[in-house]
Structures are given as structure tokens and as C-alpha cells.
Amino acid sequence: MVICQSSICAGQPPHEEADSLNNDPEVTAEAVSQVTFYVQSLGVPARRDTEDPAVRRGEEIFSNVGCATCHRPVAESGRLEGVPSVSNQQFAPYTDLLLHDMGPALADGRPVFDASGREWRTPPLWGLGLRELIQGHNTLLHDGRARSIREAILWHGGEARPARERFRTKLSGDERDALVAFLRSL
Known part of the structure; x- marks a missing residue:
């Protein structure tokens, strides 16, 4: 046999x-x-349009709405033995790299290691605005169900529900546009 x-x-x-x-x-x-x-030793994707007033306004809204609670703007690298050029550097990944309960709408019911089927690691947002250019598509979230940044925000639930609701109900159309312009600058 x-x-x-x-x-x-x-x-x-x-x-x-x-x-x-x-x-x-x-x-x-x-x-x-x-x-x-x-x-x-890869470099962090460079931000674009940082002087654009809408992008600057969107960055402030991002923080005020509560997105920066999980998508934290600043992190610091650890010490990498033999590579001092990348050791102890501040960078802007826009993540806390932690697991968060994202609610039943995003749940897939399949636990992975310590993550329940409702928990997802906060993905870094750096390079988000280059996604379509580099990958040839703009589908977002773990399973590609969101076809735009706005749609991805609206799928947030669980721990992110308050930020989603502020985006959905408290922001004007211009403020939502500014927030999306900021995210595209990453």
C-alpha cells in the first residue's frame, strides 16, 4: 500500500x-x-496628502469618534538584536494588535487559538489607501465582505459599536468624507 x-x-x-x-x-x-x-526591516508605508485640510480634519475626527481606541496611531518597535536602525523606533501602524469582540455580524463561529469566533485582531490601517493600487481590489475585513472603507466601518459591532454609531449618526456627510480621506491617506 x-x-x-x-x-x-x-x-x-x-x-x-x-x-x-x-x-x-x-x-x-x-x-x-x-x-x-x-x-x-521593511519600511512603513508613507502617508500621503498630510497637508490636505480634509485629511487633517479626518484625523481629528478619527480620534474623536473613538476609532483610535483600537486603531492606535503610535507604536514603538522593540530592540532587534543586530539591527539598530529598526530598534526602538516610533511608527504609525494604526492598531493595538489585540483581540476585540466585533459582535455577531462579523462572527464566523470558528475559534482560533485564544480568539473566539467573534474576536478579531485589530488590523493595521497603514497602507489602507494603497490597497486597491497594490492588491487590485478594495475589499476589506477578514473575509472581504466590505467593498469600501465606509462599509467596513458600518460592519463594526461589539466593542466597536459605539464608534460605529458615532460615525453613522453623529457625523455630517462632510465629516464622514473627511474621515475616509484621512484613512485613504494612510
Whole structure:
């Protein structure tokens, strides 16, 4: 009996009846080290249109509405041994990288590690305004259900419900436009 006859088994430990493939890892430790260094030293996406009055107004609204509670503007890198140029640097990811209950509308009912099916890690917003250019689409949220920044905001529930409701009911159309202009500047 042969357990595996395709390249799908490559890199897996041999079974009782080995598949005769070379089971050495496909990626060398050196390649992993180089990719790790590359990712650790990538630059933060540059903000655009920072002098635009609507963008500046939107940044203030972002904080006042409560978005910055989870999408925190400032973080600081830790110390990276051997790479002082990226150690202890302030940067603007617009995330707290924490899990938050986003309510039943975004729940998928599938827990992952410590996250319940209603909890999601706050994604960084940096580069949000470049998403369509780089990825060729502008679908947002964990499953791509939101087709715009406004729609993504309106899907927020659970812990983010108060901020969503302020966006939805307390802001004028011009204020919502300014907030979206700010987010596109990231």
C-alpha cells in the first residue's frame, strides 16, 4: 500500500511506507533567516496628502469618534538584536494588535487559538489607501465582505459599536468624507 504518490507529501515526515520523495525541507535555514530579516526591516508605508485640510480634519475626527481606541496611531518597535536602525523606533501602524469582540455580524463561529469566533485582531490601517493600487481590489475585513472603507466601518459591532454609531449618526456627510480621506491617506 502506497500512502502518498504526489508531490503534496514533499517535506512531510515519511509514513510507514515511504513515498520515495526527498523529504528534506524545501526552504533552507539561510533562506528563512534572509526572509525574516527582510520582513523585520521593511519600511512603513508613507502617508500621503498630510497637508490636505480634509485629511487633517479626518484625523481629528478619527480620534474623536473613538476609532483610535483600537486603531492606535503610535507604536514603538522593540530592540532587534543586530539591527539598530529598526530598534526602538516610533511608527504609525494604526492598531493595538489585540483581540476585540466585533459582535455577531462579523462572527464566523470558528475559534482560533485564544480568539473566539467573534474576536478579531485589530488590523493595521497603514497602507489602507494603497490597497486597491497594490492588491487590485478594495475589499476589506477578514473575509472581504466590505467593498469600501465606509462599509467596513458600518460592519463594526461589539466593542466597536459605539464608534460605529458615532460615525453613522453623529457625523455630517462632510465629516464622514473627511474621515475616509484621512484613512485613504494612510
